[in-house]
Amino acid sequence: MRVRCLVIEDEAETSNYICKGLREAGYVVTAAANGPDGLDFATSEDWDIIILDRMLPGRIDGLSIVDKLRALGKQTPVIIVSALTTIDARVTGLRGGADDYLSKPFAFSELLARVEALLRRSAPGADSTQLQVADLRLDLRTLRVTRGNKVITLQPREYRLLEYLMRNENQVVTRTMLLESVWDYHFDPQTNVIDVQISRLRAKVDKDFPVMLIHTLRGVGYRMGVTPPDEVEPPLA
Amino acid sequence: MPRLSNPLRTSIVAKLVLGYGLLGIASIVAVSAVFYSGTIGVIDQNIDGKIMSQTERLLDNVNGDSAEALKAEVHRLLTDGVDNDREIFELLDADGTAVAGNLGSWPSVADAPDLVTSTVLRYGRSAPARLYLRPLVQGGVLIVGRDLSEEEAVRAVIWRALLAGACVSLMLTIAGAMLFRRSIEARLGEIRRTAAQIEAGDLSPRIPVTGNDEFALLNRDINRMLDRIELLMDGIRNVSNAIAHDLRTPLSRIRSRLDDALRHDITVPRLSTAAHDAIDDIDNLIRLFERLLQIAEAESGMRARLFERLDLGRVVADIGEMYEAIAEDSNITLTVDAPASLYVDGDRNLLASAVASLLDNAIKYAGPGSVIHVRAGLYEGQAAISVHDNGPGIPDGEREKVTQRFYRVDKSRHMPGNGLGLSIVSATAKAHDGDLVLEDGAPGLVARIVLPLAVI
Numbered sequence: 001m002r003v004r005c006l007v008i009e010d011e012a013e014t015s016n017y018i019c020k021g022l023r024e025a026g027y028v029v030t031a032a033a034n035g036p037d038g039l040d041f042a043t044s045e046d047w048d049i050i051i052l053d054r055m056l057p058g059r060i061d062g063l064s065i066v067d068k069l070r071a072l073g074k075q076t077p078v079i080i081v082s083a084l085t086t087i088d089a090r091v092t093g094l095r096g097g098a099d100d101y102l103s104k105p106f107a108f109s110e111l112l113a114r115v116e117a118l119l120r121r122s123a124p125g126a127d128s129t130q131l132q133v134a135d136l137r138l139d140l141r142t143l144r145v146t147r148g149n150k151v152i153t154l155q156p157r158e159y160r161l162l163e164y165l166m167r168n169e170n171q172v173v174t175r176t177m178l179l180e181s182v183w184d185y186h187f188d189p190q191t192n193v194i195d196v197q198i199s200r201l202r203a204k205v206d207k208d209f210p211v212m213l214i215h216t217l218r219g220v221g222y223r224m225g226v227t228p229p230d231e232v233e234p235p236l237a
Numbered sequence: 238m239p240r241l242s243n244p245l246r247t248s249i250v251a252k253l254v255l256g257y258g259l260l261g262i263a264s265i266v267a268v269s270a271v272f273y274s275g276t277i278g279v280i281d282q283n284i285d286g287k288i289m290s291q292t293e294r295l296l297d298n299v300n301g302d303s304a305e306a307l308k309a310e311v312h313r314l315l316t317d318g319v320d321n322d323r324e325i326f327e328l329l330d331a332d333g334t335a336v337a338g339n340l341g342s343w344p345s346v347a348d349a350p351d352l353v354t355s356t357v358l359r360y361g362r363s364a365p366a367r368l369y370l371r372p373l374v375q376g377g378v379l380i381v382g383r384d385l386s387e388e389e390a391v392r393a394v395i396w397r398a399l400l401a402g403a404c405v406s407l408m409l410t411i412a413g414a415m416l417f418r419r420s421i422e423a424r425l426g427e428i429r430r431t432a433a434q435i436e437a438g439d440l441s442p443r444i445p446v447t448g449n450d451e452f453a454l455l456n457r458d459i460n461r462m463l464d465r466i467e468l469l470m471d472g473i474r475n476v477s478n479a480i481a482h483d484l485r486t487p488l489s490r491i492r493s494r495l496d497d498a499l500r501h502d503i504t505v506p507r508l509s510t511a512a513h514d515a516i517d518d519i520d521n522l523i524r525l526f527e528r529l530l531q532i533a534e535a536e537s538g539m540r541a542r543l544f545e546r547l548d549l550g551r552v553v554a555d556i557g558e559m560y561e562a563i564a565e566d567s568n569i570t571l572t573v574d575a576p577a578s579l580y581v582d583g584d585r586n587l588l589a590s591a592v593a594s595l596l597d598n599a600i601k602y603a604g605p606g607s608v609i610h611v612r613a614g615l616y617e618g619q620a621a622i623s624v625h626d627n628g629p630g631i632p633d634g635e636r637e638k639v640t641q642r643f644y645r646v647d648k649s650r651h652m653p654g655n656g657l658g659l660s661i662v663s664a665t666a667k668a669h670d671g672d673l674v675l676e677d678g679a680p681g682l683v684a685r686i687v688l689p690l691a692v693i
Contacts, residue, residue, distance in 0.1 A: 085527060086534045087586060091543050105523060107516075157558060183559060187590035188524060190597045190658065196563045219513065 003027045003119060006045075008038030008052035008065065009081070014104070018051060018081075021108045022115070035060030042069055047076050048122075049115055054082035054093065063096045070097040077118040081106065090186075109220040113172040120168065131166040133213055134226050136205065138166055147209060157182065158201050165214065165224040174221035198222060250421050254414040261410035269399045277392050281367075284383055285352060288369045291324075292381040296371075304336065304375060311337040311379075323384045325359060325366055331376030338380070346370050346378045354385075365389050424452045428459065440467045476529065484522065491518045528657045535587065535664035543584060544669075546691055549620050550579040553613035556592040560600070568605040571596075575613035580691040581620045583669045588622075588686075591665045594658045595624040595684045603628025603681065619671070620688045627681040636675045662686065 005027045009015040012033070019029045032038040035058040042050055042065055050069075054062035066078050077099045082089065085103035093101045100114050131138040136147045143159060145152040154162060161182050165173065175194040180186050202214045215223045241247050295314065299306045311326045315338070327338030329346065341358030349370035357366045368382035427444050434442045443463060444456040491514075498511030557573030564571035581588075592611075599609045603626035610625045631639055640663040662684070663673040671688035 085530060087531075087584065088534065088543060103527070107520075183555060185555070185589045186586045187593065188527065189559075189590075189593050191563060191600070193559050193563055193593075196566060197559070200562050219516065 003048045004046075005029045005115070006032065006038075006041055006047045006050045006052075008032045008035075008042070008050065008056065008062070010034055010053060010055075010057050014053075014081075017108065018111065021112065025112055034058040035062075035065065039065050039068060042076075043072060043074070046074075049119060050076055050078045051111070051115070052078065052080060054080050054084055054089070063093065063098075066097040075122070077122050079111070079114055079118065081111070107220065109172060109217070110174050110176070113174050113177060113221065116171050117168065117173070117177060120171070131163065133166050133169050133224055134211060136166070136213055138163060147205060152204050154201075154204065157197070158204070161197060161201055162205065165222065168224065170223065170225040170227070172217060172221055172223050177221070250418050250425075253421075254418045257417070258410050258414050261413075262407060265403050265406045269403065273395065273399065276395055277388075280388055280391070284367050284385075284388070288352075288367060288381050288383055292369050292371050292379065295326075295379070295381065304330070304377070307373075307379070308337045315339055323387070325357070325368065325380065325382035325384060327380040329378045329380070333378075336377070340380065343380055344368065344370075346372075346380070349378050357382075359384060428456065431459075435463070440470060480529075484525075487518050487522055491515050494518075525657070528661055531587075531590075532657070532661050532664045535661070535668035544582045545585070546580055546582055547585045547588070548577055548579060549581050549583075549588065549622065549688070550575045550577045550613045552585055552589050553592055553611060553622055556589050556596065557611045560593070560596045564596075564600055564609065567600055569600055569603065570608045571611065572609070573611045575611065579613055579615070579620050580693075581669070581688045582691045583688065587665050587668070591662045591686060592622055592624075594662050595622075595686075598658055598684070599624050599626040599628070599682075602626070607681075615690075616685065616687060618690075620690050621685055622688075623683055623685040625678050625681065625683045627678065630678055630680060630682040631675060633677070636677075639675065640673060659684075 003026075005022050007015060007018050007022070007029060009018060009031070010033050015031050015033065019031050022029045030041060032041050035056040037058075038052060038056065039060050042052075052062045052065060056062055056065075062080055062082070066080075069076060069078070078097070079100045079102060080093045080098045081102045081104055082093065083104040090101045090103075099118055102111060102114060129140050131140065136145075138145050138159075140163075145154055145159070145162065161178065164178065164182050176186075176188075178194055178198075179189070198214065198216075206212050206214055211226060212228070213224055213226065215225070215228060217223060295310060299310050307328060311328050314324070315321065315326055325338075325340060327340040327343055328336040329343075330336050333346065339359055341361055343357055344353055344355040349372045351370045353368050353370065355366060355368060356363055357368070358364075359366070365385040366382045367385055368380055371379045371381065373379055431442050431444045440463070443460045446453050446456045446460065494511055494514055498508055501507075553575035554573060554577070557571070557575060561571055561573070596609070596611065599607075603609060607626055607628050609627075610623075612621075612623045612625075614621060616623070640659045659673070659675075666673040666686045666688065669688050671686060674685045674687060676683040676685065
């Protein structure tokens with residue numbers, strides 16, 4: 001079944017930008033342009049994911065839609081996109097029940113990566129004890145990582161980084177997502193700390209092997225998988 | 238300066254003065270009343286008591302009810318030479334005719350027994366008197382009394398004294414009130430004049446602080462507030478200038494690149510490269526904006542309600558670990574000494590960002606081959622994070638300035654950066670009630686964030 005998305009955004013150009021990108025990524029998209037419509041759509045139908053602007057015309061803002069939705073017991077993943085970018089605004093948004101908070105302006109690839117990560121999270125996944133990408137294996141019980149027949153020794157943080165990448169196999173993960181999920185911090189490092197960490201991991205995981213598993217997507221982030229990124233790079237709107 | 242439209246009704250000074258004036262007058266009246274009843278009142282009571290007891294004694298002295306004996310006793314008392322100039326005795330028979338005594342006229346005795354004050358004729362002279370009218374068993378009335386001329390004179394003297402005192406007090410009250418009003422208005426005038434100057438656009442004047450009273454305290458508070466406002470205004474002015482300058486450069490670069498891509502042979506790769514470059518440049522601009530916003534947010538100090546208890550040692554260890562790889566790649570030795578359980582109240586992302594900024598700076602400016610020590614721990618009773626490098630450091634005169642927005646040490650102008658890093662760290666520290674201190678590392682630089690420890 002195709003993924004159904006609801007986009008609640010009053011600014012026409014941004015709304016088109018988001019809807020077009022999501023449709024190109026293969027999603028079924030419905031758009032609402034104000035608070036009351038958005039609330040109607042959000043509560044009357046079942047969605048796989050809702051993307052909403054925080055500031056909406058028509059007395060009902062994004063946060064109150066999330067509020068109503070959660071009050072009705074619906075756990076639909078919600079991403080807030082907002083021009084309110086202060087940490088204060090972000091914290092109130094997340095505490096208000098949203099699952100993710102993205103500041104405007106944003107790159108579509110960042111939004112798509114986050115949408116996909118949320119969809120995967122809410123999909124009922126098999127609780128396996130082992131992750132595997134090609135011949136790379138990670139045993140979640142013994143914390144042993146092997147590629148082919150070779151045992152790979154990792155630092156604790158490298159292990160978590162690899163685990164996150166493997167759990168999101170074939171999906172784009174951005175630097176911010178890595179910082180938030182693997183390091184549990186949300187800020188904007190001035191230097192390429194994440195890149196350096198990835199290249200360390202890559203040296204242990206990919207070096208000396210014919211097939212690269214960790215791929216860099218210019219200006220977007222990383223992707224783990226057998227297929228090189230050129231063939232799957234998300235369409236830029 | 239605008240003035241009060243109806244000073245008597247709206248002025249708080251007038252109200253205070255009027256209130257205290259009335260209070261002053263009321264207290265004068267109260268003191269006078271107490272004094273009056275304590276003197277004249279007591280005298281009056283004494284007189285009444287004396288007259289009554291004298292009457293009873295007189296009647297007791299006379300054996301039987303004989304009118305003759307009574308008459309003789311009255312006569313004796315009037316001629317005994319004791320207190321004769323003030324005492325009054327008069328004996329009336331049942332018909333109201335005078336039998337014996339020293340009065341020429343007397344008030345009506347119809348209501349006897351009765352105590353009355355009246356004007357009587359005594360030895361042919363009119364005088365005020367206090368009289369006790371005592372009906373007798375055998376008929377007739379005995380009048381015993383006292384000439385009040387002397388008491389009246391005393392009463393007049395006391396009244397005059399009280400009146401004079403009240404006039405003097407009233408004048409003092411009015412004069413005091415006027416003085417009070419003038420001094421309050423003078424003090425308020427200082428504040429209002431300064432306010433008017435500031436309103437006119439000059440932020441430099443301050444209210445003169447004299448003495449150590451409530452006004453001095455208030456003026457000092459207002460002056461401090463003005464200092465802060467002036468500082469913030471300066472900051473905004475600097476930022477506007479800096480934005481005007483620092484944004485123009487990247488914007489014109491983006492513009493010329495796009496313009497260039499469109500003007501020459503238009504090919505897809507060329508346009509694509511131009512678009513990618515433009516997006517990168519715009520992303521950098523957005524980042525600059527976000528950082529400016531972050532400073533503003535930290536400086537506005539509105540975040541404390543979002544603070545949580547956190548382990549600073551843990552944050553420093555995490556960020557230190559995050560930078561170990563990058564330091565190693567730059568051939569820099571990075572040591573992290575951050576024991577756990579150093580608790581502060583704060584925002585862990587802001588503090589992590591501050592530590593990361595200090596590390597960014599140290600790595601960038603100390604350069605390859607240098608040694609950087611990162612520590613978290615107690616420092617002079619507070620929680621502290623310090624980043625110590627052995628690079629070139631910051632010259633003495635510039636250490637104060639580097640925390641200003643967009644300020645860059647001359648030597649470092651060729652390095653990438655926007656001159657916001659340390660301002661953000663400083664603003665973050667201040668938002669946590671702490672401070673960023675830069676010291677000479679001898680050699681190098683010690684950047685230390687000092688924060689208050691969490692109260693357990």
